[in-house]
Amino acid sequence: PSERVVIPVTGMTCAACQGRVQRTLSRTPGVVDASVNLMMGNATVSYDPAAVTPDALVATIRDTGYGAELPR
Ligand code: 9UX
Numbered sequence: 001p002s003e004r005v006v007i008p009v010t011g012m013t014c015a016a017c018q019g020r021v022q023r024t025l026s027r028t029p030g031v032v033d034a035s036v037n038l039m040m041g042n043a044t045v046s047y048d049p050a051a052v053t054p055d056a057l058v059a060t061i062r063d064t065g066y067g068a069e070l071p072r
Contacts (some may be wrong), residue, residue, distance in 0.1 A: 002032045005054045007043045009036065010067035017066070024064045028052060043068075 012018055018038040025034035025043060030051025036043045045057055054070055061068035 001048075002046045003049050004044065004046045005057065006071070007045065007054070007058060007061065007068050008071060009041055009043050009061055012036070012038055012041060012066060014038075021061060021064055021066055024060060025057065028057070028060050031057075 009021060012021060015038060018036045021043060022034055022036040025031055025036070025045055028034075030048045031045060032048060033046040034043060035045075043057075043061065047054075047057065058068045058070055
């Protein structure tokens with residue numbers, strides 16, 4: 001069973017940025033699917049909650065060099 005979260009991402013200004021974030025998320029253990037939208041400025045991630053958390057996904061995005069924060 002997977003869950004899905006939409007994470008706002010800041011600092012993506014080109015298609016390569018989008019590709020970087022998407023590739024990094026896709027390679028993260030526990031991530032089932034990652035789709036990053038440059039125009040919307042967000043990342044939609046399906047993940048296995050037993051393997052990874054939204055907070056960890058945010059940290060991964062930040063480590064890649066972009067801003068991310070969970071909506072509240
Ligand atoms: Mo293009 Mo995106 O140099 O950082 S990859 S703006």
